[in-house]
Amino acid sequence: MNTPGLMRAAPTGGSLTADLDMVARCRRGDGVAWRGLYDRYAPIVYRFLSAFGVPNEDREDACQEVFVAVYRSLARFRGEARLSTWIYRIAARHAGRISRRRRVRSLLSTLLVQQPPPPPAPDPSERSERLQILDELVSKLSPKKRLVLVLFEIEGVPIEEVAKIAGCPENTAWSRLHYARAELMAMAKKRVR
Amino acid sequence: MTPQHRWPDGPDELSAELRRALDEAALRGPDDMTLRRGWSAIATPMPPARTRRGFWFAGGVATTAALALAGSLWLWPHATELPWSGHGKTVAKAESPAPLGSRRLTLEGGVEAVLGRSSVMRIEDGAPRIEGGEVRFSVPHRQPGHPFVVRAEGYRVVVVGTRFGINVDGKAEDKTGSRTDGQKAVGVDVDEGIVEVWEAATQRRLARLTPGESWQSPDVAAEAPAGPAAVEPAPAPSVPAATISTQARMLRHVGKHPTAHALALASPGEITSERATSPAETPTAESTAARAALAAGDAPRALQLYRALAQGTGPSAENASYEVGKVLNEKLGQPANAVAAWRGYRAAHPDGILRVEADVSIIETLVRTGDTDEALSEANDFLRRRPGSERRAEIARLAGDLYRARGDCRHALAAYQITLGASRPRDAVEAATFHRAACLVQLGDAGGADAARAYLRAYPSGKFRGEAAALTSGGGSAPRP
Numbered sequence: 001m002n003t004p005g006l007m008r009a010a011p012t013g014g015s016l017t018a019d020l021d022m023v024a025r026c027r028r029g030d031g032v033a034w035r036g037l038y039d040r041y042a043p044i045v046y047r048f049l050s051a052f053g054v055p056n057e058d059r060e061d062a063c064q065e066v067f068v069a070v071y072r073s074l075a076r077f078r079g080e081a082r083l084s085t086w087i088y089r090i091a092a093r094h095a096g097r098i099s100r101r102r103r104v105r106s107l108l109s110t111l112l113v114q115q116p117p118p119p120p121a122p123d124p125s126e127r128s129e130r131l132q133i134l135d136e137l138v139s140k141l142s143p144k145k146r147l148v149l150v151l152f153e154i155e156g157v158p159i160e161e162v163a164k165i166a167g168c169p170e171n172t173a174w175s176r177l178h179y180a181r182a183e184l185m186a187m188a189k190k191r192v193r
Numbered sequence: 194m195t196p197q198h199r200w201p202d203g204p205d206e207l208s209a210e211l212r213r214a215l216d217e218a219a220l221r222g223p224d225d226m227t228l229r230r231g232w233s234a235i236a237t238p239m240p241p242a243r244t245r246r247g248f249w250f251a252g253g254v255a256t257t258a259a260l261a262l263a264g265s266l267w268l269w270p271h272a273t274e275l276p277w278s279g280h281g282k283t284v285a286k287a288e289s290p291a292p293l294g295s296r297r298l299t300l301e302g303g304v305e306a307v308l309g310r311s312s313v314m315r316i317e318d319g320a321p322r323i324e325g326g327e328v329r330f331s332v333p334h335r336q337p338g339h340p341f342v343v344r345a346e347g348y349r350v351v352v353v354g355t356r357f358g359i360n361v362d363g364k365a366e367d368k369t370g371s372r373t374d375g376q377k378a379v380g381v382d383v384d385e386g387i388v389e390v391w392e393a394a395t396q397r398r399l400a401r402l403t404p405g406e407s408w409q410s411p412d413v414a415a416e417a418p419a420g421p422a423a424v425e426p427a428p429a430p431s432v433p434a435a436t437i438s439t440q441a442r443m444l445r446h447v448g449k450h451p452t453a454h455a456l457a458l459a460s461p462g463e464i465t466s467e468r469a470t471s472p473a474e475t476p477t478a479e480s481t482a483a484r485a486a487l488a489a490g491d492a493p494r495a496l497q498l499y500r501a502l503a504q505g506t507g508p509s510a511e512n513a514s515y516e517v518g519k520v521l522n523e524k525l526g527q528p529a530n531a532v533a534a535w536r537g538y539r540a541a542h543p544d545g546i547l548r549v550e551a552d553v554s555i556i557e558t559l560v561r562t563g564d565t566d567e568a569l570s571e572a573n574d575f576l577r578r579r580p581g582s583e584r585r586a587e588i589a590r591l592a593g594d595l596y597r598a599r600g601d602c603r604h605a606l607a608a609y610q611i612t613l614g615a616s617r618p619r620d621a622v623e624a625a626t627f628h629r630a631a632c633l634v635q636l637g638d639a640g641g642a643d644a645a646r647a648y649l650r651a652y653p654s655g656k657f658r659g660e661a662a663a664l665t666s667g668g669g670s671a672p673r674p
Contacts (some may be wrong), residue, residue, distance in 0.1 A: 038232055046223040046231075060227055064234040071235065129643065131221070134214035154218045182201045188211055 019083035027074050038067060041084065044155070045091045051150040052095040053139040055102075062098055066091045081164050088157065088165045092147055099143060137187045145180035148173055153181075229384070304341060305331040320344060325377065329358035332386075340508065340546060345379045348410065349393050351508050351546060355386020357402075382407035386583065389546050391508060401544060403581070480509055483516070492524035508546070514538045515547045518554060528558045553584050560591065569595045576611060586615035590625050602632040623648075627657035634664050 025033030046063045054062050069090050077086055138146055147166055151157040152173075157165070163173040200208065223231070296308045300321070308314055312326030321328075322344040332341045332352050343350045345361050360380040381390055383402040390400040390408050400408045483498035499520060502513035515538050522531030535551040535558075542548065552575050559568035572592040579585060593608035605628065612625035626648045633641030645664035648655065655661070 034235075035232070038235065039228075042228055042231055043222045046227070047219070047221050050221050051218050060223075060231065063223070063227075064231050067231070067235045129640075129647070130210065130214045131217045132647070134211070134218055153215050156219065178201075184211065185201050185207070188207050192207060 016079055016082065020079045023074055023077050023079075023083065026071070034071070037070075037083075041070075041087050042067070044084070045087065048088065048091050048150065048155055049095055051135075051138065051154045052092070052099075052146060053135060054095050054098050058098055062094060066094050069094065082161065085157075085161045085164050088151065088155070088161075089167075092151075092165055096143055096147075133191065137184055137191070140187060141180055141183055145176050145183065148176040149180035149184065152177055302341070303333040323359050323361045325361050327358055327360040329356070331356045340512070342508075344393065345381075346377055346410070347393050348379050348399070349391040349508070350381055351389045351391060352386065355388060356384040357386070357388050358382050358384075379410040380407060381409075387546060389508075397507075401546075480513065483513070487520070487524065492520055496520045496525065511538075511542050511545050511547065514541060515545075515551060518551070522554070522558055528562045532558050549579065549582055549584055552579075553588065556588060556591065560595070565595050565598065576608075586612045586621050586625075590621040590628075593625060593628060597628060597632060602635050606632045606636075623652050623655055624657070626651065627655070627661055630661065630664055 022033050022037055026037060042063065045066050046059065049059050049062050049066075050056075066087070070087055073090065077083070081089075138149065141149060144166065148162055151162045151165060152159060159173050159177070160170055162177075163170040166173055166176070168176075298306045298308065300306055306314065306321070307329045309326050309328070312328050313324040314328055315322050315324060320342050328343075330341075330343065330352075332355055340351045343352075343359055345359050350357070350359060358381070360382075362378045362380065381388060381400075381402065383406055388402045389398055390402070391398050402408055479498050479502040483495045483502065486492070486495035486498060496517060499513040499516045503510050503517060505513075515535070518531040518534035518538065521527045521534055532555050535555050538545065538551050539548060545551070552571065556568050556571045556575065559565075559571060569592060572588050572595065575582070575588050576585065576592065582588075589608045589611035593605045593612065596602070596605035596608060609625040609629040609632070612621050613629065615622060627645075630641055630644035630648050633644050635641075642665050645661045648661045649658060649665070652658065
């Protein structure tokens with residue numbers, strides 16, 4: 001199997017100068033620039049959150065919260081990375097927080113011998129069973145591996161950017177990707193059997 | 194490419210399947226409505242947070258205190274006292290903190306209104322009137338024949354259940370910027386559902402807006418220069434030169450609350466709002482008498498009054514025309530005549546605001562009376578003609594059940610698929626999910642058991658769980674509707 005991530009188009013984003021210009025305009029309170037930023041990155045953030053396993057019922061709010069965080073942090077964007085990388089990093093942090101929150105809630109329910117929270121309802125817009133299975137398998141990966149796999153294989157982010165988002169060296173990113181793929185394939189084989 | 198950069202070996206079929214799944218995941222994205230709702234939530238930029246490392250601890254304490262204060266304010270039940278406006282001093286309930294200076298009110302009937310910082314809304318004869326600024330409404334689905342009416346200058350905005358906004362803009366100003374007595378410009382934009390704009394003076398419909406469309410009163414369309422000379426009087430009956438544009442408007446939406454919020458407002462002024470006494474349309478003498486007759490149990494009298502009222506024009510006549518069918522069906526037990534009356538309504542008002550209600554009433558009545566052929570024909574016609582209707586999922590589910598009752602699982606599957614494309618109503622989606630699985634099993638499709646399992650995963654305590662479990666073990670058969 002080839003590396004789909006390498007062939008997928010990288011997320012749409014402007015050049016570094018254009019990014020800096022857009023951010024500067026947003027900071028000045030330019031509504032058009034802010035709308036432009038949202039239009040460009042909201043579908044990406046939403047897709048990333050879906051792939052990362054944020055449940056359908058939390059996704060919309062999570063996406064909004066990511067953009068609130070983006071806005072609040074605009075003053076700290078120095079242009080050292082692409083804007084898309086920076087936004088992915090915020091989204092990843094947020095997705096991780098949601099995933100932890102769900103885990104804690106589930107654990108507490110178990111400890112208190114209550115009814116565990118119901119599994120997330122399937123997204124009616126995602127009727128493909130294939131996609132549902134993929135989501136299920138990806139959700140079983142550890143957060144670090146999941147992040148790298150989602151960014152590279154689904155989002156089409158180049159590995160050097162993936163490394164920046166994950167906050168690890170490039171080789172570590174490759175390594176996590178390798179293990180994530182292997183685990184995914186193993187889980188898929190097991191499921192087929 | 195190093196081995197590390199390649200996928201591990203696996204069966205070709207499995208690799209291809211994984212690849213397809215990843216491709217599908219890459220194509221996944223939010224729909225337009227989700228994006229618009231998201232934009233609504235963040236439309237107005239907030240001042241970026243400035244953190245100073247040297248004051249972290251103090252900042253932490255201050256933030257904690259602020260959060261505690263905000264939390265207590267959030268939890269503390271509060272009401273906003275509002276100015277006197279001629280119908281008694283009333284208190285509007287602020288449901289939740291609306292962002293950035295706007296105020297959220299809940300009116301009777303569950304209607305949510307969000308007034309911007311300088312919006313002015315009054316209640317006149319039981320219906321809201323917007324005098325300035327922008328107010329956005331979220332109107333739950335209304336009882337047929339009882340639309341929600343908002344007045345703005347010389348216009349009436351009539352809705353059944355939708356999300357929309359009205360902006361009364363103080364464009365009629367003189368050169369010093371002070372307000373003149375002229376009529377202000379009115380703008381309406383629709384997020385969901387259908388909204389009609391009527392000219393109050395002539396009872397004439399000026400526009401029928403679908404989602405994404407907006408309407409502006411003539412003086413705004415003409416972009417008249419500011420100044421006393423440019424102030425237009427109340428719209429003359431012969432000048433319906435308003436514009437409808439399809440330009441999407443920005444809305445603000447917080448979390449899952451189904452309320453849209455106001456944008457930045459043009460006209461300054463105090464916030465004036467009240468609890469609405471009745472969000473229904475201002476009643477005419479006949480409609481009041483008809484309702485009174487119904488309340489008194491005199492259905493024949495109500496029918497007579499509604500029939501007389503239906504001979505007129507305007508929204509009251511249109512409502513009455515629909516009500517005739519309702520009285521015949523619900524009060525007089527004449528379903529066939531009711532269907533005929535609703536068909537009469539459709540003929541008289543092919544694009545009427547109650548058209549969908551009439552269609553749905555006809556279909557439901559035909560099903561109830563056992564005329565399944567006619568019901569199916571009506572349902573299919575509805576599904577063909579109304580691709581964007583919010584009632585589509587219900588009707589598709591109904592059509593699916595009717596097909597299934599005939600043993601036509603193939604057509605039933607197609608109908609259930611339409612229901613599954615919607616996210617609500619939940620019970621219709623749940624039923625369609627299960628019945629789709631049942632149909633697949635009945636057709637001998639290998640995916641039937643999987644579909645039943647998917648149902649059980651999605652609805653572990655669903656009402657079809659027993660039958661679904663039977664389907665997964667191969668022991669079930671499609672239940673009858």
